Amino acid sequence: MDTDVVVVGAGPVGLLLAGDLCAGGARVTVLERLTVPTTESRASTLHARTMDVLAERGVLEVLGELPSGGPGHFGGIRLDLTAADPGHRFAGQWKCPQAVLEQVLGDRAVRLGARVLRGRELTDLGRHEDHVVAVSGTDRISAAYLVGCDGEESSVRVLAGFDFPGEDATLEMLRADVEGLDIPDRRFERHPDGLATAHRWPDGSTRVMVHVFGTTPSPRTGPPTFGEVVEAWAKVTGEDIGGGRPTWLNAFGNTRRQAATYRRGRVLLAGDAAHRQMPVGGQALNLGLQDAAELGQRLLARLAGGDDGPLERYDAVRRAVGARTLTNIQAQALLLLGGPEVEPLREVFGELMRFDAVRAHLAGMVSGLDTPRASGLDTPPGPRDTPQERTTMGKLEGKTALVTGASRGIGRATAQRLAEEGALVAVHYASNDEAAAETVALIEKDGGRAFAVRAELGVPGDVHELFLGLEQGLRERTGTTTLDIVVNNAAAQTAAGLAPEDVTPEDFDRLMAVNAKAPFFIVQRASSQLADNGRIINISSGVTRVANPEQLAYSMSKGAIEQLSLHMARHLAPRGITVNSVAPGITDNGSPVFDVPEIVEAMSQLSAFKQVAKAQDVANVVAFLATEDARWITGAFIDASGGTLLG
Structure with missing residues (x-):
């Protein structure tokens, strides 16, 4: 084999996985379509379970002290995430731009021995009983396993024939990072015509998000125009933000899709390649990083000569966690993007969230603290030396x-x-x-x-x-x-x-x-x-x-x-x-x-x-x-x- 594992996608999920595999002694090649790392920060929130993952890999030491993300929310209704486990060392949520996290994870993966090839788009995939072949242009790379960490439009998922059932978006929200704005911070403000959020970043730019009630996704092949964001913001808030300078534009909806399986033979999926959801509350990035933490240790156990059990349990465990997360995100999407018709539901939900048990339950779901501890956290990645799976998880995990x-x-x-x-x-x-x-x-x-x-x-x-x-x-x-x-x-x-x-x-x-x-x-x-x-x-x-x-x-x-x-x-x-x-x-x-x-x-x-x-x-x-x-x-x-x- 040219390498033990090909990881397709050099985002945070793929880079965390590559680093873990290399730390365990595997040879890893990462294929990335982009020629240079992105500077976009689609996500910026890290939850307690993910902070555990990063801390035990020494990543937090490099990132330095992260600012608190303050109280969280569930569908736009305030929810203190420390309620999940007030004694947890990372109780709550933390802010870290995705681009910064990606840079640190990339440096770690390369330092541990990963070969990161940029400007290499996966164009074909050969699946065989004892190996896989990744084709990128004229290059052919053989490996024991291939993992798709290449996001929502995953080429791996399509080429390997994974079923991806679910529902497409019926509602849409626009967001942008804009320089030169002087508007008040808003936290999920509901107005007669829609929803508006504004948050000032430390660099002085402002992240704005806006939804006009009832707005369905527009047919587009790229991001929205700044004019669309300006128009929607004015309709909802009455403010004109047209004088600002957009540095990033994005639209997202309440799509819900999940791969029917996370594994087909020697091809596996992790992160948004395996599930597509509305990025509410930062759960998408956290879910993907926890996929990678789980998969790394199980894949190392298989590479070391173990049986297929670890990989089968990866599929069972993470698919169940993913399904549950997508369900709570759909509930939040209804509370967040629904118009006046959901106000009674929001009122009842708000009353329920006054109870300690309800807050703890919801906060545990969002923080990931109510799911089984990923195997990668039980034993930090180290040299691969024995065929035994280094995990305390049982034979019925995820069942x-x-x-x-x-x-x-x-x-x-x-x-x-x-x-x-x-x-x-x-x-x-x-x-x-x-x-x-x-x-x-x-x-x-x-x-x-x-x-x-x-x-x-x-x-x-x-x-x-x-x-x-x-x-x-x-x-x-x-x-x-x-x-x-x-x-x-x-x-x-x-x-x-x-x-x-x-x-x-x-x-x-x-x-x-x-x-x-x-x-x-x-x-x-x-x-x-x-x-x-x-x-x-x-x-x-x-x-x-x-x-x-x-x-x-x-x-x-x-x-x-x-x-x-x-x-x-x-x-x-x-x-x-x-x-x-x-x-x-x-x-x-x-x-x-x-x-x-x-x-x-x-x-x-x-x-x-x-x-x-x-x-x-x-x-x-x-x-x-x-x-x-x-x-x-x-x-x-x-x-x-x-x-x-x-x-």
Whole structure:
């Protein structure tokens, strides 16, 4: 190979990535269309998570002390970003012109060994099983991987055939940096005809932004004219800024697009090449830099001889974060650019933002402090020496999971185990609010992410109620309702010592409704929003393999769930979704009976290991089936009874 990695685009995202890769020992070539660095400063705001990224790479030392950006906003409504984590060393937001940041990151990348080739536009891309070829004019550069960091109009994204679904802009805002103005500073001032913002830079120039309510994007191939900005400013504020001298002109809208995947074989995307959004609150630049921080360490692990897992998790983690960010930006665009019709919404939103929890939630989203810490922050880039991925992230990072009956026992242990591996877990429960809250608290205490969903199973409308809460929780935390893992664990049981002739029709109907009917329709409902290569794990029971008349009706209901696994495994296999059954034996679920030593001793004799299982023992089996490692297991009955069924 001519180089290990080709990075296309020498903006802040591409240069941060190039520097990280070189710091880890990789050979990097950067292709940039522009012949000289741009002096434009499209973005100027750095958030707390990004400040962490820059600090741990020594970049802040070079930038020097950055001025505070003051309080932030959400859709133009004041929001103190320190609410996300008042004790964080970079709480709030900070100002740094993009051109300055780009220069410092470029110097770092070159110092660490990156080869930056300017005036080189990517004209073609050859994708092969074991390498890629970047074509620029007559130059052909072979590499193990190629990363597109080339912005909204990414050539890499187009040439590699990435799908880029979403919506084009319906509203437009104009902005300009203008010298020679003497107008008051404004912060998202709403006037009868539109919105106006003005901010004086330290060099004396003024950044103006203006939107005339209802203005749709104009067909143009370049920036707006200064005359358009002058006209719009006059219409909104009544002021004439025509005597100023524009140094930069730009227009942007509420476009929302995101690549369907951030990886196609040996080609990856980061930054605006992977997502296009309205640049409100500085989130676009910060999102891209955090993409690069995540990708650098994962790509180094792969180059060092590891498997594809790190790159697959890059796609899962950053695409989920991107989707959530784009959703909050769309909400802000509505609040910011909407006309008089959104005033009631702004009023209600303003009232909600008086609550500490709401401010902390929104500030965490904008600052990036509520997302998993990028692997590049856990271990700063250093010499590449081992094939192991240097990260604390789990095998389910970026995945979402639903665990039914997760307020106690095997369900709780499973929820904790999946969260430990990085999944965002929906903790379903029927009625015990306190127990469900305890499960969520245990997960969060260990650094995981979870939320509770209440729905009684076995009653009319149960699955619909469950998914209403599930989808709301997922949308709030990820921006989508995509589900990756379903664990059907909730179950009803018959009373101990109940002979077959004593089972009533009501008993039987209840068992079948909770243990068979509910899982069937949960899987049916989930299948439409399960991601390809998803996982369904149904918790059965060892009693389906041994005769126990006192558990006849219960055993019949669990036999049904095994049939559900068998047939759905065949049905969903074309999408790479696996469906399996796990059958525990006697397992300590916290019931009082397990506090009686004599009973526990008698039960332990049924196991080949002469022990009663802990809930974690079963949870470990479920967690394995949820990972990529178990992709070749489907339609299986997994005996997790500790050898109870050996006879």
